Amino acid sequence: MSSHSKPFGEFDLIERFFKTAANSLRTNANQAITLGIGDDCALIKPRAVEEIAITSDMLVEGRHFFAGANPELLGRKALAVNLSDLAAMGARPIGFTLAIALPTADNTWLEAFSKGLFAMAEEYSCPLIGGDTTAGPLTISITAFGALPKGEAIRRSGAKPEDDIWVSGTVGDARLALAALRHEITLSSEDLQQIEHRMHNPTPRIELGMQLRNIASSALDVSDGLLGDLSHILKQSQVDAEIQLDKLPKTDTLQKQDLQIQNQFAACGGDDYEICFTASASQRDNIQAISKSIGLPLTIIGKTVPKKDDAVKVYLLHESGALLSDAEAAPFLKSFDHFAS
Numbered sequence: 001m002s003s004h005s006k007p008f009g010e011f012d013l014i015e016r017f018f019k020t021a022a023n024s025l026r027t028n029a030n031q032a033i034t035l036g037i038g039d040d041c042a043l044i045k046p047r048a049v050e051e052i053a054i055t056s057d058m059l060v061e062g063r064h065f066f067a068g069a070n071p072e073l074l075g076r077k078a079l080a081v082n083l084s085d086l087a088a089m090g091a092r093p094i095g096f097t098l099a100i101a102l103p104t105a106d107n108t109w110l111e112a113f114s115k116g117l118f119a120m121a122e123e124y125s126c127p128l129i130g131g132d133t134t135a136g137p138l139t140i141s142i143t144a145f146g147a148l149p150k151g152e153a154i155r156r157s158g159a160k161p162e163d164d165i166w167v168s169g170t171v172g173d174a175r176l177a178l179a180a181l182r183h184e185i186t187l188s189s190e191d192l193q194q195i196e197h198r199m200h201n202p203t204p205r206i207e208l209g210m211q212l213r214n215i216a217s218s219a220l221d222v223s224d225g226l227l228g229d230l231s232h233i234l235k236q237s238q239v240d241a242e243i244q245l246d247k248l249p250k251t252d253t254l255q256k257q258d259l260q261i262q263n264q265f266a267a268c269g270g271d272d273y274e275i276c277f278t279a280s281a282s283q284r285d286n287i288q289a290i291s292k293s294i295g296l297p298l299t300i301i302g303k304t305v306p307k308k309d310d311a312v313k314v315y316l317l318h319e320s321g322a323l324l325s326d327a328e329a330a331p332f333l334k335s336f337d338h339f340a341s
Contacts (some may be wrong), residue, residue: 032094032147033129042129044095046147052094053146053153055085061138066181071109073200074140075116080204081223082144083124084273087209088221090154091146093126101136124206152213154277159218159237163278165302166216166287168205170249171226172262173198175269185257194253202273208298211290212277219277225268227314227333230276234304234312237278243267243302245332246319260331267332278304 035043046052059078061067079096086093098117102110121127126144173195179185180192181199205221212219218233227243234241248266255262279287284300291298305315314333316324 032145033127036095036127036129037131042095042097044129044145049150050147051150051153053086053089053091053148054143055082055146056141056143057081057085058139058141060140070200071112072116075113075118076120076201078140078142079117079120079124079126079144080202081273082142083120083126083204083206084202084221084223084275086144086146087205088154088219088275088277089146089148090152090209090213090216090219091148092210093124093206094145094147095127095129096121096142096144098128098131099133099141100131101134101139103136103138124204148210148213154209154212154216154219155236156218156220156233157236158216159233159239159278159304160280161239161304161306162281163217163239163304164281164284164300165230165241165243165276165278165304166298166300167222167226167249167276168208168274168296168298169203169272170251170254170266170297171222171272171274172248172254172266172269173251174202174271175265176254176257178269178271179265185261187253191253191256195251199271202271204273205275205296207294208275208290208296211294212275212279212287215283215286215290216277216279219275222272222274222276223270225270225334226272226274226276227267231312231314231333233276233278234314237304238307239304240307240313240315241302241304242315242317244317244319245324247299247301249297249299249301264331268334 032044032046033042034045044052059065059074059081065074065077082096083093118128176185176187177192177196177199180187209219218237220229220233222229226248230241245263245267248263250262250266254265257265287298314329316329316332318324
């Protein structure tokens with residue numbers, strides 16, 4: 001980051017770029033936040049019939065985003081990835097905290113970052129209620145809070161054998177954009193423009209998550225790769241899965257690639273921030289009605305099946321219905337690991 005503007009001190013920085021906008025947004029928020037920025041702690045007062053959902057995500061320059069990334073889009077994404085976690089459990093956002101380490105107090109960068117951050121916050125009625133700033137390598141850590149009716153959280157542990165497995169939207173475009181930006185794959189400028197927003201500006205599926213309460217038996221958001229993330233549901237629900245590779249929802253842009261690349265990026269590409277969920281087959285009509293009402297495609301990609309042994313197993317099927325061998329399936333079952341990758 002660089003700027004010719006005179007840098008602010010820590011408390012001036014907080015006041016100018018975060019506190020004023022946060023308090024302005026909080027006045028329009030729900031009544032769950034009784035005290036926001038300005039004290040040692042924020043205060044949250046949930047309704048008597050609600051529970052609070054809490055999630056944290058950290059973004060580190062060079063690990064989660066390129067050095068020199070657009071700060072406005074980075075501000076949006078930093079909050080969006082946390083809202084995606086709330087969506088997966090069916091929670092409505094009520095507020096968030098921000099802890100950020102900055103190499104320098106660059107006013108130009110901070111103006112753009114806070115603009116993106118608060119645009120996302122306003123869009124989902126999720127005010128900033130506290131946090132911290134310090135000097136250091138660019139690192140953004142957000143903790144988001146949501147609320148939902150008691151007993152209605154959509155957990156990972158509720159899937160039953162023979163449940164449908166669904167995914168929202170399309171998957172694989174964020175990985176395709178990353179491959180193009182890394183020069184691993186050549187895309188036309190038009191194709192890259194069609195998909196790059198999926199990597200830099202994901203859309204948290206808040207409305208979907210809220211409507212899936214009492215319909216989905218389990219859910220999670222897709223951040224590290226669809227099938228790798230699905231394995232967390234399988235493990236906690238003690239079921240296996242059968243997945244039809246040809247059913248993975250892909251954009252026309254991704255479908256221009258070799259079929260192996262298409263399936264690999266869709267199955268384990270990561271950074272999609274869609275919702276993968278399971279539900280009884282009896283809920284299909286309700287789920288299709290939700291899809292129509294919110295204008296978001298929802299696709300059945302397979303089903304859960306009874307466990308055969310202790311290890312979680314995802315059985316991948318060709319379009320013909322034939323089972324892929326373990327060697328054939330292996331490239332599609334990887335998941336991003338921050339320490340192993």
